[in-house]
Amino acid sequence: MPKFIGGLKTIASVVVGLGLIVSPQFGAAAERSIRIGSFLTTSGPAAYLGEPAKKTMEAEIGRINAGGGLLGRQLELVLYDDGGAADRAVGLAKRLLDNDNVDVLIGGSTTATSMAVAPLAEKTGMPFISFGGAGVIVNPVRKWVFKVPHSDRMAAEKVFVDLKRRGLTKVALLSEDSGFGKAGRDQILNAAPAYGIQIVADEIYGAKDTDTTVQLTKIRGNPQAQALLVWGFGSGAVIAVKNYRQLDMRLPMYQSHGVASKEFVKVTGAAGEGVRIPAAAGIVADKVPAEDRQKSVVMDYQHRYETQYKEPVSAFGVNAFDGVLLYIEAVKRAGSFDKEKVRDALERTRDLVGANGTFNMSEKDHNGLSFESLRLLEIEKGDWKIVD
Secondary structure, three states, X not given: OOOEEOOOOEEOOEEOOOOEEOOOOOOHHHXXXXXEXXXXXXXXXXXXXXXXXXXXXXXXXXXXXXXXXXXXXXXXXXXXXXXXXXXXXXXXXXXXHHOOOOOEEEEOOOHHHHHHHHHHHHHHOOOEEEOOOOHHHOOOOOOOEEEOOOOHHHHHHHHHHHXXXXXXXXXXXXXXXXXXXXXXXXXXXXXXXXXXXEEEEEEEEEOOOOOOHHHHHHHHOOOOOOEEEEEOOOHHHHHHHHHHHHOOOOOOEEEOHHHOEHHHHHHHHHHHOOOEEEEOHHHHHHHOOOOOOOHHHHHHHHHHHHHHHOOOOEHHHHHHHHHHHHHHHHHHHHOOOOHHHHHHHHHOOOOEEOOOOEEOOEOOEOOOOOHHHOEEEEEEOOEEEEOO
């Protein structure tokens, strides 16, 4: 089991698959292994983001080590808990670079922590693969920074396409006062006109708010609103669903890809019925058509994860799966662990089928996912179903 150092609740370096725990500074194993550095949110209100990512990284790195490692070298996961705090994430990233001498950064559970660390990756020339959702992480393109989830703009556009299909063009927006929520709001307001969507209400709730009734009451009283779009993650998104039902609102509700997990379905319960979200195929592997290229990839991941951890996969584990996959395949193509060569190989990623979609990176695109790879899901009878 990982141990905690000092009072920081930082997770010690774990040689996954070998059953060893070593100090980040000592041990012969560190000389023989390739170090994957990660900072994730595994405590606090947003721990649900980091825990499945941590478990996925441990499992996938363990599987690779059990199969002989990567280019004949064992992999070592050095992982710290940032508690969701951007300043803490920066401090831990510096520790990973300066003290732990990692070979790559893979992590960043949130947009805020990823954005805080991105300048450090650029300054030091360290490949960084982020799990953050907002497009601003890679737009504009940063030489050393890549991301695996679909962008917030793409997710918003997926919602807009479905709204138009349903003949709904006037939307009330309720967004979270967080890095993810603010970035998403900006993209929604920017992209809406091109789709003929009019934002007729623009309300904001605090990330730590325990009630959104005031904002939703204003929206309920807006005679123009035809649909409600909630953009946030965590407890605030769940509270919005429950308040929405308590107010007996009849507007169709959409939420962001930040709530793409079975846990969201579980905690919203009956109140969540009918809510639609954009999401990756990885969280609905069993519902992906057999002829889809992603089917075998997402089914294999789902089987391994759920067999080992006895819990359903989530978008946050899916991101970690793709983050490790992108690095592994880049190293193989580069034939080297050299950071510059790995960075170049990441940028040349082509036709790589992952759990989020098929990645095609370029010097102008460090996300590499297509709009078509994003699915639209709806909660029906306590489960997700694919709408589009």
